[in-house]
Amino acid sequence: MRIGELAVRTGVSKDALRFYEKIGLIEGDRLPNGYRDFPPETVPWLQYVRTAQTLGFTLAEIARHGAELKEAPDSAEALSALFEDKIRVVDARMAELAALRAELTGRVGTGCPLRA
Amino acid sequence: MRIGELAVRTGVSKDALRFYEKIGLIEGDRLPNGYRDFPPETVPWLQYVRTAQTLGFTLAEIARHGAELKEAPDSAEALSALFEDKIRVVDARMAELAALRAELTGRVGTGCPLRA
DNA sequence: CTAGACAGCGGAGTACGCTCCAAGGTCAAG
DNA sequence: CTTGACCTTGGAGCGTACTCCGCTGTCTAG
Numbered sequence: 398m399r400i401g402e403l404a405v406r407t408g409v410s411k412d413a414l415r416f417y418e419k420i421g422l423i424e425g426d427r428l429p430n431g432y433r434d435f436p437p438e439t440v441p442w443l444q445y446v447r448t449a450q451t452l453g454f455t456l457a458e459i460a461r462h463g464a465e466l467k468e469a470p471d472s473a474e475a476l477s478a479l480f481e482d483k484i485r486v487v488d489a490r491m492a493e494l495a496a497l498r499a500e501l502t503g504r505v506g507t508g509c510p511l512r513a
Numbered sequence: 514m515r516i517g518e519l520a521v522r523t524g525v526s527k528d529a530l531r532f533y534e535k536i537g538l539i540e541g542d543r544l545p546n547g548y549r550d551f552p553p554e555t556v557p558w559l560q561y562v563r564t565a566q567t568l569g570f571t572l573a574e575i576a577r578h579g580a581e582l583k584e585a586p587d588s589a590e591a592l593s594a595l596f597e598d599k600i601r602v603v604d605a606r607m608a609e610l611a612a613l614r615a616e617l618t619g620r621v622g623t624g625c626p627l628r629a
Numbered sequence: 630c631t632a633g634a635c636a637g638c639g640g641a642g643t644a645c646g647c648t649c650c651a652a653g654g655t656c657a658a659g
Numbered sequence: 660c661t662t663g664a665c666c667t668t669g670g671a672g673c674g675t676a677c678t679c680c681g682c683t684g685t686c687t688a689g
Binding site: 515516531546547548 | 665
Binding site for chain 2: 483487488490494498
């Protein structure tokens with residue numbers, strides 16, 4: 398699939414896709430005319446990238462994990478482990494939010510922390 | 514308190530503190546010699562800033578919230594409303610994370626999105 | 630054959646959140 | 660009076676993750 402279709406199907410801009418290719422986050426062949434030609438599995442991969450990004454992973458980290466997964470023989474198992482890691486990250490973040498929420502709730506009706 | 518002590522007590526670098534002052538995230542007086550002089554409540558405020566930052570709020574957002582708090586009429590009602598707004602923001606973020614967590618949980622044990 | 634959609638490339642620019650540097654002023658201790 | 664810690668300013672630079680731009684090439688429909 399060419400870059401325009403991939404952009405439409407993933408909601409990632411063409412410029413961003415070219416940038417992702419440059420940093421090795423996605424890969425594609427080239428058509429005889431020089432146009433990029435991405436395989437269909439790039440679509441779920443980019444959805445995964447977006448998810449990972451939301452969880453606070455940098456593109457470099459995501460690219461590195463992707464490379465590790467491609468090299469791993471037992472990919473389903475490796476992926477599950479990765480997902481479980483991320484779930485732990487999410488849980489930690491949710492716990493932080495819960496703590497902040499509790500702090501805020503406790504302050505409702507009290508004084509302002511910005512004044513003396 | 515001068516900038517060095519504030520840096521030590523909060524773990525925020527002096528350069529970062531000067532940057533924060535420039536963008537209006539923190540405020541301080543000046544001593545007769547020109548040195549910055551921060552009030553003690555800057556310490557908990559910076560801890561709050563760090564918490565908010567790790568939760569994904571930008572410094573601009575944090576500064577804006579801080580400004581709203583400072584400008585709010587000093588009534589428990591107005592302050593409570595602001596805190597409740599913030600709690601709603603936190604709740605929304607937690608809901609997003611919960612959705613992501615569900616998505617990840619559903620993918621554990623499934624195939625790899627990197628291969629066809 | 631031409632218009633228009635699509636693609637390519639390189640490079641500049643942007644926003645965020647700092648960090649580092651140079652050159653210099655302030656102040657307490659020895 | 661000097662040393663050294665501490666402070667000032669302005670400006671440059673950096674990493675991340677893009678976005679925008681101009682110019683050029685490709686392909687398809689009328």
